[in-house]
Amino acid sequence: MxxxxxxxxxxxxxxxxxxxxxxxxxxxxxxxxxxxxxxxxxxxxxxxxxIDRRNRPKVRDAEVGTVVTLEVTVDRHRPSRNARAPYLVYASDETGDVVLTFFRPKGDYIEKMLPVGAKRYVSGTVQMYDGVPQIVHPHPILDEAAFAKLSGIDPxxxxxxxxxxxxxxxxxxxxxTKLPDLPEWISPEVLNRCNFPPLKEALTRVHGPQELTDILPENPFWSRLAFDELLAGQLALALVRAQLRRPAGNRHAGDGHLRRKIIDALPYALTNSQAGALDAIAADLEKPVRMLRLLQGDVGSGKTVVALLAAAAVAEAGKQAALMAPTEILARQHAKTITPLAERAGMNVAILTGRE
The missing domain is CATH 1.10.150 (DNA polymerase; domain 1)
Structure with missing residues (x-):
């Protein structure tokens, strides 16, 4: 619930x-x-x-190719002569002129947003056209009251x-605004060590950054959200694993005599990792619950031998074991590898593919 x-x-x-x-x-x-x-x-x-809109140079100091916010006075409009021609608004401050360019504007939208004689704050990327600075489709366009409420950093x-x-x-x-104050679910020790803020603050600062660094992955706000996602995934996986292991299983491990014969037949000694993996698998097989385990290793690290030894542990208990492979080629490669070792221990090996 x-x-x-x-x-x-x-x-x-x-x-x-x-x-x-x-x-x-x-x-x-x-x-x-x-x-x-x-x-x-x-x-x-x-x-x-x-986008950092806190860069507020004068017109003459606006660097081409950068996003700036200019405080200008609207001087005049030059509506488009045809559908392909841009609508131009000429504006200025005490240091120079700038052209605000719009393509295919709707109705009288521009006249309402940029009335002649009004002071406006316009943001956008500065470009040069015929030696005059211009901003194409500036956004936002604000009066003084609206600009005072602007954070200056837009996500x-x-x-x-x-x-x-x-x-x-x-x-x-x-x-x-609908986000409630949620009770904390991360341990205090982790919160203090990682300097994590509350979840509500983290979401608020990522969506409404006050500094350019607020959305960087190494920042506590973004890291907090990433940790929540990781923790939720791990908890969900743990619940699934617990549910899968809940039904009773059968004990499938013998006394080790077949495993010892296979190990003695190997032309090499098991590595510490292989031995440790085998011990963990055997311990699982001795329990009356289902085993749920992943054996991970690079190509050539010896996973197949560990799988054979796990099968031998089951055979010691008088049961059969199946080693499954995703392709017939790989299945025959495994059979070629394990058959001689299994036969040394007195185990029978058969291969079953789609053609048999």
Missing amino acids: RPAILNPLFAPVTTLSGVGPKQDKLLRYLLSCSETPRLVDLLLHLPASV VYPLTEGLALGSLRRAIAAAL
Whole structure:
């Protein structure tokens, strides 16, 4: 059962203001959801980078190719003569002129955003055209009151076609207001050692960075979220493993006499890692619960011999064992390797493939 405190995070994104059927469809595609995404899905869609809008030079000092925020006065408009021609807005400060360029603007949007004689704060990448600085499609365009509320650092998210960055930012900002203060589930020792902030603070700072470093992976805010994901995965895996091991199993380990014969027949001695793995497997086979174990090793490290010895432990208890391989070629290679060793211990080996 899900704790009631988590219910707000599982509300559909369509409960947010401004998120309608069109945005729902786009967010399903973006977040890889077959149904309407939940607020938690939206909050865990993290930014890929940030734009620093705190760079506020004068027009003459604006460096070409950089993102800047300019405080300018709107001088005049030059509407487009045809559909292909840009709509130009000429603005300036006490140090020089800048051209704000728009392609295919809608209606009187630009006249409302940039009225002649008004002071505006415009952001964008500075380019040079005919020796005059210009910004193509500046965003955002703010008056003084709105600019005072601007953080100065904007997160940039992975998007999908048709979904505007501003719409996604607004939806995530609204979702953050629904985020409850959750009880801590990470141990205090780990929190102190790693300098992790609370989950709510971590999400808030990653989505609303106050410094350029807030979204770096080595930063405590991003690291906290990564640790939560890793811990959740490990706990989920542990629960699955516990469920799989719960049904009673049978003891399948003998007295070791076949294993000793195989080891004596080897032209080499087992490595410490092989011996340790074999001991762990044999210990599992002696327990009345299911074994759930992964044997990991590089190519040529001797996994096949360990598998043969594990099969021998089962044979000692009077049972059969099967060594499965993903391809017939590999199955025949294994059979060629293990048959002579198994026969030295008195074990019968047969190969069964699709052609038999």
